[in-house]
Amino acid sequence: MAQNPLPYPFPYSRAADLDSRIKIPRPIIDSALVPIIDSWLLPEEVDLRLMRGLSNSENSETNNYHSDAIIAKAPHLKHTEHIAPGPNGTSVILSVFAPKEPTSAALPALYHIHGGGMIAGDRFSGVTELLDILKGIECIVISVEYRLAPETRAPGPAEDCYTGLVWASENAAAIGIDAAKIVIWGVSGGGALAAALCLMARDRKSPAIPIKGQMLLSPMLDDRCDSVSDQQFEYGSPWCGVSNRMAWDYVLGEDRGTDKVSQYQSPSRAEDLANLPSTYIDAAECEVFRDPAVLYATNMWRCGSTCELHIWPGAFHLFDGMDNPRVPLIHAAVAAKQTWIRRIMMR
Template sequence: MTTTPIPDTAIPTGPPVPFDPELAPVLAAINEVLPPDVFGNPASLPHLLEGMRAGEEQPEDAFTRGGAFTVEERTVPGPKGAPDITLLICRPTRATTPTPVIYHTHGGGMIVGNRRGGVPELLELIDGMDIALVSVEYRLAPETPHPGPVEDCYAGLVWTAAHAAELGIDPARIIVAGASAGGGLAAALALMARDRRGPALLAQLLMYPMLDDRNDTPSAHQMAGHGVWDRASNQAGWHALLGEARGTGTVSPYAAPARATDLAGLPPAFLDVGSAETFRDEVVTYASRIWQAGGSAELHVWPGAFHGFDLMAPQTAVSQDARAARGPWLRRILSAASR
């Protein structure tokens, strides 16, 4: 895979945002292994993808949580003419009535990751709340460019809603969720479900989502060369998904939700992002546009936080605050749905 040079649009910015004092030493250790532009060198990308896609197996108890959840995998039909997809299904063992469900799309910049990534953290969030979780395995770029990945996710969503009774879930209480690229895919699913008159989604949980292929916001420029997943890595991810269409006027909002011209009629959204990361301004803008369209959005910008901070440094105060903020929102959404 090759990438085109990032154009110098000369967006004026100040110096990089300082990192949270607790996060800074963690970031320094991360950058020794993964520099901010880790994916920015096309020559090394195939080797990096091979190593990172191998990943590490997580212990089964990270998913069962000591028996709180039953875990199974299902192979279900993919998009028309495409391969079947795999869903990881985690159901609360104590539930006796149909439960809400989080439909999860994993992160990884569209180029790495799998259905198990990010799931233990979400299960920790919903443990004790009688909520199920379904996580989809979608095909990755560059081997599968747009629209393959998002269509895989949508096919899994439609199957989940159609088989709600079998799964013991309530099809009226489906929440799409994801972090990073998975957050962008979750936002795209909300747009697709609205436009295609698909499953009626209750809400969308978008954790530092990857929304805008144009990669030219002030924060993208300001944090270039700093943090995790900087502008060069971001370009590589978007180029893998979109090829030469990246940054042009032909990009679909189902690939890059920031391209949507109409954000009306979407389910309530929770969005969070770090102040010291590439995605800061595109996430803030997306939340603002939801409000401007008459929608509901809760936005958190965590000071001094880099991309994926709560996953990479969960012990820090700002990470614990970020994780803690998601639970009350989720409870409010579910409480409102039960009235």
């Protein structure tokens, strides 16, 4: 039996000094984040068994445990499941977390697309952390279960997310949401799917009621993996360049990096970013996804779309998954997300 790959051998905060493979200058980790980033060292090579064991439910019993655990930490919510007819005879499961005592029959909705590099995770991944960020914001969270690569290559996962979104919009009254106030939330690999989903919705003119906004958080946008930030963090970083290319290979196979890849598979391939919903993009300064995120925002502005962009200095991939008021940088990043969500949902 193959052994799991070994964790990275050096503290991430000192990688540039200790790893002889790192040849080019790069920003340093914020001192307040050093104890956090150095407390968990990951393998450079992607191990599907490891990733799915850590983040993905294996059976319905575990699924129930996850939903129950989420509700246990958010007892003001109730959880329901819905099934939307998916592409090619498949079904797309949606988990809906809604207030037990809503103040309105039609609340804003946040459509959650989980992370995991498009190769791991499930619809419950990250929901507890998301609900923590949404404290004080009354809305309904809809989390979609999409098929994973490599079993389902892109754009299959994005098509699943699109199917779920259209179903939610068309059944807004039944699930208690305002179809005019749906915000798409995608983290890491989920950010790629969120961006692709918004391109699909624009191009297909469906849902009939336009999406209100999209949040792309440390998004995995570019299969070519050739930006400056990709090169700077090829080694010595959580979700480094080695990990990123391996995940994209799972997602796209031999087409990765070629002209065969479409914007629905890798959103950075889109040339026209006009007429997209209001967008929030953020990334960490010390991660491979930094420069593709900046370029995506720049191209949105070039095409006349609107985007709020944050690059968090000295931060690493997913450093702000849950608020920590004792670390000012984390608290600022979470507060920026909360402020944007409130502004977009309430207008």
